[in-house]
Amino acid sequence: MxxxxxxxxxxxxxxxxxxxxxxxxxxxxxxxxxxxxxxxxxxxxxxxxxxxxxxxxxxxxxxxxxxxxxxxxxxxxxxxxxxxxxxxxxxxxRDDRTPRAQAMIAKLRGLGVDVTWEQVSRIAAGGSVGRPHIATALVELGVVPTVSDAFTPDWLADGGRAYAEKxxxxxxxxxxxxxxxxxxxxxxxxxxxxxxxxxxxxxxxxxxxxxxxxxxxxxxxxxxxxxxxxxxxxxxxxxxxxxxxxxxxxxxxxxxxxxxxxxxxxxxxxxxxxxxxxxxxxxxxxxx
Incomplete structure (x- = not known):
């Protein structure tokens, strides 16, 4: 089994x-x-x-x-x-995930990454938005090679430069x-x-x-x-x-x-x- x-x-x-x-x-x-x-x-x-x-x-x-x-x-x-x-x-x-994602996008844009809410929303496709969706956007933009590589202090890991609490x-x-x-x-x-x-x-x-x-x-x-x-x-x-x-x-x-x-x-x-x-x-x- x-x-x-x-x-x-x-x-x-x-x-x-x-x-x-x-x-x-x-x-x-x-x-x-x-x-x-x-x-x-x-x-x-x-x-x-x-x-x-x-x-x-x-x-x-x-x-x-x-x-x-x-x-x-x-x-x-x-x-x-x-x-x-x-x-x-x-x-x-669940409901706090959207403002949190928007806050992380704002931080990424402040770091020079051209990610948008529209891109992340498209990736989430109606699902409960989370960091993996933002990580996927970073892969699409060529910022990191894989989703896992986005979960570092440089980007989305807890306490990272683009991290936001929820x-x-x-x-x-x-x-x-x-x-x-x-x-x-x-x-x-x-x-x-x-x-x-x-x-x-x-x-x-x-x-x-x-x-x-x-x-x-x-x-x-x-x-x-x-x-x-x-x-x-x-x-x-x-x-x-x-x-x-x-x-x-x-x-x-x-x-x-x-x-x-x-x-x-x-x-x-x-x-x-x-x-x-x-x-x-x-x-x-x-x-x-």
Whole structure:
């Protein structure tokens, strides 16, 4: 059983529509895929409708959080999307993405980069706008060779020359909100040092005590030594260990199913959830 619990569509900063992502997951031989767009559930209905027989879709989301000035992401699975407190907070985070992007564009223009809101908006194509869309614009303009190269102190990394803050949740509040909505929480790529500063392991222990369910260990931004260390930490703290591709379509080099989650861990996630349920495909939308 092949399970990928972290993937993005055009509802946020991926390049595949939710339906295209689901079809790609089936073509990649996955049995389960989670749609975890940033701060939105807008793609869930389309993904579920497109699920083909043999593929299960897990409704999820990746919440933007910040702890002591350090950005981090919290994966949320199988929560009630209508729970009002969580819905209100995710909308605050999502709605602040546009003014934040406009502020970063202004900073880039001040640095001599001829990027425009119209260009970034075109790239986002109606999705929840984020830094990867601005990074794609920098690639189009020849400023950087790849999207990853835009996430440096020179450009869009946390604290970088063109960085701007947005509304983000305290991770302890994120855990509380998701749990209150019947969901399960997993700290995404907790040691992805290439993205910038990471929260200390002491903070992960505090989050575990506050109800965090797991950490994403097997991820393209963790080397072998980091995975081994995180797996040991998860064992010490009683946390679930997940593995996922963090697929963004053509915007990143990772492929669906590059890293996967153990079926027993997936089973435990579904047992803990009370807000929503995985949706097995029943034929789905097979249009090309």
């Amino acid at each position: 092949r399970i990928d619990l972290h993937a993005h569509s055009t509802a946020s900063d991926g390049t595949d529509t939710p339906a295209e992502l689901v079809r790609a997951a089936a073509a990649a031989g996955l049995d389960v895929v989670a749609l975890t767009d940033h701060d939105t559930v807008a793609g869930h209905a389309e993904a579920i409708a497109a699920a083909t027989a043999g593929l299960t879709v897990v409704p999820g989301m990746e919440l933007s959080c910040r702890l002591d000035g350090i950005g981090m992401h919290m994966l949320a699975y199988l929560f009630d999307p209508e729970e009002p407190e969580l819905a209100r907070e995710r909308e605050l985070v 509304h983000e949740l305290d991770p302890f509040e994120a855990v509380r909100l998701v749990k209150a909505a019947g969901g399960v929480t997993v700290f995404a790529h907790p040691a992805a040092v290439k993205r910038g500063r990471c929260v200390p392991e002491s903070a992960i222990a505090e989050l575990a005590a506050a109800g965090l369910d797991g950490i994403e260990v097997d991820h393209m931004d963790h080397d072998d030594a980091t995975r081994a260390r995180l797996r040991g930490l998860a064992g010490d703290l009683g946390l679930l260990v997940t593995g996922s591709s963090d697929y963004h379509g053509s915007r990143k080099t990772c492929r669906l199913g590059d890293y996967t989650t153990d079926p027993e861990v997936y089973g435990e996630i579904t047992r803990r959830a009370a807000g929503a349920f995985p949706v097995p495909g029943a034929g789905g939308d097979t249009r090309a």
